[in-house]
Amino acid sequence: QQQVKQSPQSLIVQKGGISIINCAYENTAFDYFPWYQQFPGKGPALLIAIRPDVSEKKEGRFTISFNKSAKQFSLHIMDSQPGDSATYFCAASSWGNTPLVFGKGTRLSVIA
Amino acid sequence: EAQVTQNPRYLITVTGKKLTVTCSQNMNHEYMSWYRQDPGLGLRQIYYSMNVEVTDKGDVPEGYKVSRKEKRNFPLILESPSPNQTSLYFCASRQGANRGSYNEQFFGPGTRLTVL
Numbered sequence: 001q002q003q004v005k006q007s008p009q010s011l012i013v014q015k016g017g018i019s020i021i022n023c024a025y026e027n028t029a030f031d032y033f034p035w036y037q038q039f040p041g042k043g044p045a046l047l048i049a050i051r052p053d054v055s056e057k058k059e060g061r062f063t064i065s066f067n068k069s070a071k072q073f074s075l076h077i078m079d080s081q082p083g084d085s086a087t088y089f090c091a092a093s094s095w096g097n098t099p100l101v102f103g104k105g106t107r108l109s110v111i112a
Numbered sequence: 113e114a115q116v117t118q119n120p121r122y123l124i125t126v127t128g129k130k131l132t133v134t135c136s137q138n139m140n141h142e143y144m145s146w147y148r149q150d151p152g153l154g155l156r157q158i159y160y161s162m163n164v165e166v167t168d169k170g171d172v173p174e175g176y177k178v179s180r181k182e183k184r185n186f187p188l189i190l191e192s193p194s195p196n197q198t199s200l201y202f203c204a205s206r207q208g209a210n211r212g213s214y215n216e217q218f219f220g221p222g223t224r225l226t227v228l
Binding site: 045049102 | 116145147152153154155156157160170202204216217218219220221222
């Protein structure tokens with residue numbers, strides 16, 4: 001049973017455009033939603049995270065939008081750059097020493 | 113520098129030959145885990161450990177063993193590797209929940225394993 005569903009699997013965006021990656025979760029106990037960025041040959045690294053007490057969190061060009069009632073959250077990358085080309089993973093967990101549950105990832109390619 | 117290290121980074125082996133992938137972190141983290149990454153399947157957790165001598169199964173534990181004798185080390189053991197364990201493996205660590213609510217999980221650089 002996949003607890004976090006991520007889409008699309010791959011995404012091609014023009015430089016300067018907006019990249020949008022969506023995730024949906026099933027477990028209502030989840031209350032921490034991070035996004036990880038992975039460059040080829042590297043391990044994933046935390047990009048940005050949100051808790052459900054807010055509907056949006058912005059850090060530079062990266063924004064998480066969160067819809068608690070729909071159990072969905074998304075990553076928006078504004079003014080996408082070729083350097084943003086990477087695989088992005090959404091994840092979710094509940095408080096405590098519970099494992100992070102990851103989506104299957106989205107491979108983003110930003111072309112000039 | 114705060115980091116998670118893994119060794120080896122690349123390994124080619126044959127079916128049935130026992131191997132160990134080491135993982136070490138220098139951040140005094142309580143929580144450590146192992147993932148495998150396969151195309152189209154994302155990151156799947158193999159085992160995790162909440163502290164020394166405390167380990168638990170993740171989503172895909174079959175064919176793997178772990179141990180946590182020291183806080184900084186969390187080796188992954190394949191007693192009898194098979195070709196379906198060919199994958200990219202990541203070790204990760206984070207502070208335990210008793211240090212705060214949600215803590216960043218740090219990943220190692222990965223170990224690419226090929227089992228022939």
